[in-house]
Amino acid sequence: MTLRLYDTATREVRDFVPLEEGRAGVYVCGLTVQSEPHVGHVRSGVNFDVLQRWLRHSGYDVTFIRNVTDIDDKILGKAEALGRPWYAHAATMKRELDAAYAALNVAPPTYEPAATGHVPEMVELIEALIEKGHAYAAEDGSGDVYFDVRSWPAYGELTSQRIDDMEAAEDADPRGKRDPRDFALWKGRKESEPSTASWPSPWGRGRPGWHIECSAMAGKYLGSAFDIHGGGVDLRFPHHENEQAQSRAAGHPFASYWMHNAWITTAGEKMSKSLGNSLTIPSVLQRFRGIELRFYLVASHYRSHVEFSFEALEESAAGFRRVEGFLDRAGEVEPGALPQGFVDAMDDDLGTPAAVAVLYDAVREGNRLLQAGDAAGARERAGAVRAMLGVLGLDPADPAWGASSRAEDKAQAALDMLIRARMDERRAARENRDFALADAIRDELKNAGISVQDGPDRDYQWSLD
Secondary structure, X not given: OOOEEEEOOOOEEEEOXXXXXXXXXXXXXXXXXXXXXXXXXXXXXXXXXXXXXXXXXXXXXXXXXXXXXXXXXXXXXXXXXXXXXXXXXXXXXXXHHHHHHHHOOOOOOOEOOEHHHOHHHHHHHHHHHHHOOOEEEOOOOOOOEEEOHHHOOOOOOOOOOOHHHOOOOOOOOHHHOOOOOOEEEEEEOOOOOOHHHOEOOOXXXXXXXXXXXXXXXXXXXXXXXXXXXXXXXXXXXXXXXXXXXXXXXXXXXXXXXXXXXOOEEEOOEEOOOOOOOOOEHHXXXXXXXXXXXXXXXXXXXXXXXXXXXXXXXXXHHHHHHHHHHHHHHHOOOOOOOOOHHHHHHHHEOOOHHHHHHHHHHHHHHHHHHHHXXXXXXXXXXHHHHHHHHHHXXXXXXXXXXXXXXXXXXXXXXXXXXXXXXXXXXXXXXXXXXXXXXXXXXXXXXXXXXXXXXXXXXXXXXXXXX
16 A cells, blocks of 8 residues: 545545655644744644654655744734843744654754745745736835735635635735735835844835745745645645745745644634633643653544543543553563554554554553463564554654653652552551551651651652652
């Protein structure tokens, strides 16, 4: 079975046929670094990380580009509210995003271009569109430049919309537009904005519109035609529709396949800052390990909406701990061969739910073999489990998860068990009025640097002094 991917543009699952045999060029729209990353933000990073890993496992030489939008209206507004320079705020949020990706073992892209580092390429692309009659400078003196949607008959093809059925674009002052649906390629500088948030251009100082950024950066690093363009489903319109239109109007074939991951919702609504229902990564990682959160995100198909809850995350984490428990009992093994069922699932549009089902089957069979005393058979299953986890970015032995941290967790659990056992003995001694033994146990723990606080119903709290 060959790799097949759902193409949003054609609305069908298609065989993946790269432009160049053995190579795959992938561009994914990254985040606008305006605020702390939440669970909804990182889903795209995790989903397309799985794509990158599977392509590499399938033998492709992958060039994976994921951009960062580090200048836009929201960044300027957040920075002003905080009384900080916009670039300092963007840099701080970018560091938090990097930390979130690292905590979930999202492999770094081949390159991660930032919008502010590619303004010259955007200006060149805008000039080409003007020369071809697909863009125009506003006549109101604002310095804005717009894409003329009516000059491109195929506008709307990605999302199957007619221009006359679309609402007006909201990314610039409509007074300089020929058509309310025309979208901004360049935004002239406003007096209310800091001078540092503008660059020179043939139309005066200003900054790029959102959509032109990705067209320019994808073209620079992947060429005028490349294989896969990815991003969240909420970007299909207007962002990706506009990207495709302006790129093809400039003469660039652009993406052969479009892939979009679905939302994470809370109470049925898209998780977002504006709804006030976001869950930042640091806060979630106070309750769950990064590997458990990644497993939760990977176990659902990338095109399926996920209704987030801590109860569902706990259930998923418990399932992953059972996988880890089997690997611990089976002993150290090297990754083995991938089961054919797992390969078939991944080749079928990255079917991670079916792939995880194969993983669970291998764990159940491995546990059965352990119980039957077949250590060799169990180790073979453990090798397959490690191979599957590796493809999904979930191998506990991966240094990215910190092997020392895993060992420390196990040591902490063992120490906790031993201390609780001694405290049970101390409580029994006190109930039997053997105060000498109870005091001896207390002193033993104290001399070992362990402070224990009694609680009701064997609820002990301990810490190292």
